[in-house]
Amino acid sequence: MPRALLSVYDKTGIVEFATSLHELGWLLLSSGGTAAAISAAGVPVTDVAEITGLAPILDHRVVTLHPKIHGGILADRSNPEHVAEMEKYGIEGIDLVVVNLYPFSLKPGIELIDIGGPAMVRAAAKNFAHVGVVVDTADYSDVLEMISGDFFGVAERRRLAQKAFRITSAYDASISSWLADETSDHEDATVPPILTLVAERAEVLRYGENPHQTGARYRLPGVESWWDSATQLNGKEMSYLNVLDTEAAWQLVSRFDRPAAVVVKHANPCGVALAPTIFEAYSHAHGADPISAFGGIIAVNGEVNGETATEISKTFTEVVIAPSFTSDALEILCAKPSLRVFEAVAPFGSMAINVRSIDGGLLVQSVDEVDEPLDDFTVVTKRAPSADEWSSLLLAWQTVAATWSNAIVLAHGDTVVGIGGGQPNRIDAARLAIGRAGDHAAGSVAASDAFFPFGDTVSELAAAGVTAIFQPGGSVRDEESITAADTYGIAMVFTGSRHFRH
Structure with a gap:
């Protein structure tokens, strides 16, 4: 037997x-x-x-x-x-x-x-x-x-x-991870001598980065993730890029306390805005770069109502994600069978490390934290930013940290009006941001993810009408940039931290 x-x-x-x-x-x-x-x-x-x-x-x-x-x-x-x-x-x-x-x-x-x-x-x-x-x-x-x-x-x-x-x-x-958390110092916990990564497959994706590639999303056992509690209310299966872009959009929009909207394309923000209402925030974010928004991902940090859904439905969109939707909003959005609609809670902030693959191994680093206290920021010019400029600078700073490097972001009021990212040199990033901003560049503020190697970027921004700048500082030619800023009456702040993203 x-x-x-x-x-x-x-x-x-x-x-x-x-x-x-x-x-x-x-x-x-x-x-x-x-x-x-x-x-x-x-x-x-x-x-x-x-x-x-x-x-x-x-x-x-x-x-x-x-x-x-x-x-x-x-x-x-x-x-x-x-x-x-x-x-x-x-x-x-x-x-x-x-x-x-x-x-x-x-x-x-x-x-x-x-x-x-x-x-x-x-x-x-x-x-x-x-x-x-x-x-x-x-x-x-x-x-x-x-x-x-x-x-x-x-x-x-x-x-x-x-x-x-x-x-x-x-x-x-x-x-092993629990014991490391309980006994190791911070450095060892982030980059331990032996790294064991075990993940379970959460879903098979439609395809990878391209249709000829396979792809899947994995979850880490015991780690809280907003993905696991999210509900897909409509649309096709997710692809690799859908997940990547949705993650980028949801992480960025969740940083803001005020009503906010973010539009992401190819893991880069192309529209970011704050406003008294979600409808206004989305309208401003989309309006800043409607061409790039086509086929993008929309994330908002408040409930989507019928008015907002109607506006969203005017543009082809891959994914819409929000904390909640009204019934009339769902009726409008779900009328598009391919549109993926997600209801989700804010990210848990449970990412302890970033991992990327290289030939025969992995690159591991701690997560880039963007929420620096303002006390660490140093005004280095004769003029300090006004209260309105500070508010716009902080919006640009959060956005530039979520943009591929080299990156410069322009913000006017509560709206990001120009994003120049993924450029091999900083002055081209500035020119791209200025070009995207158009007439809105005048009176805007700028944030740079890394220091200015020369004073020419300040001059380029000044010529476009930029009035205040956030940048990390740390160049051997910082004085060139400070002198240029003072010459043009620009307020410049050194943040003391770089936010490269690759």
Whole structure:
């Protein structure tokens, strides 16, 4: 008679699974809460203690760690010496191990570090030639179908073993990360000597960056993400670029306390505005660069009503994301079957590191924080910015940090009017921003993601009518820029921090 050992934290479907195994002629072994649940359903089950001859000890820290359990799982039934040893020590084979682990990532702590569970999973996965292992409740029905159809062979067990090792690997990585957070200094926690990244696939995307590429979005176990709580209310499946652009738009718009709208294209903002209402904010953000907004992503940080939805629907858009939508807004937006509409909460700020791939490895860095206190900013010119200029400068500063480098952003009032990004030199970035701003450049303010290497960029901005500038400072020729700013009556502030983005 085949034997199955069941020991699960998540008891979803376990009684039904055990019942089906019993009806198929399997002998069931279990312990603790799992055994109690199966027994309460009237299904015969043998307690592990009857096999080992030992009751659980050390507050259940040791239950299944016994040769009669692990010998039954690990024995190579094709090896005569193994078979002889099993007979010698009275060990019976275990043919199926059903285990899911304590959810360490949800509630980390020493007592949630599962020892016996991973040991059984690894043992069964190692011996997939003879033993099946089930670590996911979603696999119960498939496994029962294979067992009842008598095609639960090596290939099927190997697939389950692969999944099992992925699960135990992720589990160990969660524990390692928790221990690092508890014991390491900040630098070690961000760039540890050994970095273990384990992620589970959350969704398969329509395609990657281009249609001939495959793509998927992955989630990090135990890390809160707004993606996991977001609801897609309409539209097609997401592509790689849709996810990338939506993330960029949602992160940026969520930085603002006032009603705000952001339009993003190719992971770069092309429209950003603050206003008393979401309708006004969107109208101003879109109006700043309507050509680039075509086919973009729209993010707003307040409820979308019918008036705003009507305005949005006038332009082809890939994604609209907001905290909420009125019923009439949804009726308008969902009339476009391809338009992806997302309702989401603000980002949790749970990104501890940025990771990018290089040939044969990864680049890892801490996340760029943009919310610097104003006390760290230094006015370096004779004139300080006015209150209105400060407000516009802060808007431009937040926006430039979200733009590909080299970047310069112009803002007029509460609207970003010109964005010049992704340029190999700073003066071209300034010219691009000025060109995008057009007549709105006069009276605007500018923010630069890095210092001005020469004074010529200040002169270029002054000629366009820019009245105030944020820049990090730090060039050996800072005095050139300061002198130029004073010459043109421009107020300039050194922020002391650079915000390159590549």
